[in-house]
Amino acid sequence: MSRPAQPKTTTPDHIGVSVIQSQTHAPGGLQRVPQLLPANANANASAGALAGGGKAAKMKKPSADKESDEYRQRRERNNLAVKKSRMRSKQKAMDTQQRVNELKEENERLEAKIKLLSKELSVLKDLFLEHAHNLADNVHAPAAAGGGEGASPAPNNNNNSNNSSANGQ
Amino acid sequence: MSRPAQPKTTTPDHIGVSVIQSQTHAPGGLQRVPQLLPANANANASAGALAGGGKAAKMKKPSADKESDEYRQRRERNNLAVKKSRMRSKQKAMDTQQRVNELKEENERLEAKIKLLSKELSVLKDLFLEHAHNLADNVHAPAAAGGGEGASPAPNNNNNSNNSSANGQ
């Protein structure tokens, strides 16, 4: 659902206008109070409303002036990193989802196998019990036991049939 | 006084129809200064390179000139929605991860069960084979065999049923 074709990013956008996107600037909306970050030299334009204190001064470390090459370069690198990071994140999420599907499938497979094995086991057990009974009968009546049911296996095949695994959980 | 304009080198810009986005951030410590600037000031404040004459008039579409109550209100609502959406997204991711763990566990459980069943089956089969041999021996050296065997289907019943774990896939 919602699979926008990302009009941006790798697309021939540009409606043909100016692409101005200077966030964090003074121009129109809110002005942030520069304190920890490089942000000083920009009170040029709409100065009127801003009470930009000292301009043109000393920003030592913050070797960046918002417009500085340094700054722009850093921003760009970061944007790239962010993009990359997010891409990974998404990929990871998808992988995880995939994993779920695979595990679900395998689980079904395993359950099927268990079912099969259980059935086999059940059959064998029945056979086993039946035979045991026959032997017992023979012991008691060595000559010729019940003939009527001779071919009919397992009159008592209901006794076990389910305790295939005694484990509980 | 042009804005940083578009990042020049390999920058993913997007279409920006005179969108001066003065986002303000208020990191813990910094505070945003809600500011009142002439309504129109921002609208076309961008480089005058826009299409036709850039008049600072009333633009209907942007339904609000950045300061409008309407605007702020909408923004706030959206910010809220975004936050909510992202929260959900994260939660979902965590749930999925959780699911993976659960499935993995169940998987192990199932495999253990299979192992157990296989073993049981194996034992029973051995028992059967052994018995079958005994019977065969009896046939060759009938001590008191006689027709007593008529009802005993055992020996040849274990036809297949031994590929317990031979299933492929």
Add this chain to the structure above:
DNA sequence: AATCATTGCGCAATAT
């Protein structure tokens, strides 16, 4: 037309 939900994106603070 309005509203909420999603998504891509850039910024800046942090973490590594």
Add this chain to the structure above:
DNA sequence: AATATTGCGCAATGAT
């Protein structure tokens, strides 16, 4: 110093 993550707000777009 550099990249990686993360929270946040904006705006476009999808879905109601």
